[in-house]
Amino acid sequence: MPTYIALTYTADVDWTAPEQAEEMAQYSRFGQESADVIRGGAVLYPTGTATTVRVTGGEGGDVVLSDGPYAETKEALTGFFLLECADLDEAIRHATRIPAAWNGAVEVRPVPDLPAMAPSE
Structure with missing residues (x-):
C-alpha cells in the first residue's frame, strides 16, 4: 500500500507547553x-x-549555519504523519481530520519507495 506524508502547517507554537494541551488532545x-x-x-x-x-561550493565545501528557520512565514512546518493508505483520496480523507487542517494547512504528498534509501540490516 502506498505511503503518504501529511505535513502540518500551523502557528509556530511549542507543543510541549501546557497551553497547547487542549489542541494536543x-x-x-x-x-x-x-x-x-x-x-x-x-x-x-x-x-x-x-x-x-x-554547504557552499557543493560536497566538502564550507559549512554555513544560520539560527532559526529557512524562511519567515505566518504558518510553520510543525509536524507530520506518515499514512499508509490505499490511494490519495483515502489519505486526504484522513488529512481532513488532522487538527492542523482546521486552523492551518495539511500538505499531503506521496512518499516514493526507494530501496537505495532503506536502512541496511
Whole structure:
C-alpha cells in the first residue's frame, strides 16, 4: 500500500507547553481514530530552535549555519504523519481530520519507495 506524508502547517507554537494541551488532545483523538493507517509522525519544536545548514561550493565545501528557520512565514512546518493508505483520496480523507487542517494547512504528498534509501540490516 502506498505511503503518504501529511505535513502540518500551523502557528509556530511549542507543543510541549501546557497551553497547547487542549489542541494536543485533539491530535490524540485523531491518532486514535486513524491508528490503522498511521505509520509514524512527530511534532516539531518551534522554528526558533532550528538551525539551517548550507554547504557552499557543493560536497566538502564550507559549512554555513544560520539560527532559526529557512524562511519567515505566518504558518510553520510543525509536524507530520506518515499514512499508509490505499490511494490519495483515502489519505486526504484522513488529512481532513488532522487538527492542523482546521486552523492551518495539511500538505499531503506521496512518499516514493526507494530501496537505495532503506536502512541496511
